[in-house]
């Protein structure tokens with residue numbers, strides 16, 4: 001059976017709730033999901049997956065979390081050409097700029113973004129955001 005990794009960073013649980021919803025969408029489509037954190041695998045491990053999901057909230061000033069996720073993605077983007085990548089994350093007061101920048105970086109590096117754009121949720125994901133995450137999971141299972 002197809003197994004899809006859902007890799008996330010979350011400081012206060014909102015992006016983690018999105019990761020769990022992505023995983024439940026993957027499972028509802030009949031595939032296996034492995035939910036894990038950015039510090040539990042290497043960028044090379046991630047680049048060995050033809051299909052993968054990454055979740056990170058808006059941090060700093062509209063950037064990825066800088067301790068773990070930013071260096072991970074800076075390395076991953078040198079290795080991700082041809083990969084199918086799903087992106088998701090929570091934000092607070094911004095307008096999603098961090099996610100547009102993240103999509104643009106990976107697209108420029110040759111990856112394709114599943115669903116065309118990342119799924120974002122304002123703070124704790126509401127029912128609509130949860131169902132968008134589940135839908136993203138179903139797309140990952142079929143990618």
Ligand SMILES: Cc1cc2nc3c(=O)[nH]c(=O)nc-3n(C[C@H](O)[C@H](O)[C@H](O)COP(=O)(O)O)c2cc1C
Nearest residue numbers: 010011012013014015057059060062091092093094
């Ligand atoms: C240090 C810090 C920086 C943040 N920077 C931004 C930001 O630039 N733009 C934004 O929309 N939200 C920002 N936020 C809000 C978080 O993105 C928001 O609280 C999000 O729900 C956190 O997700 P998490 O629970 O997965 O950690 C920031 C929060 C923190 C703690």
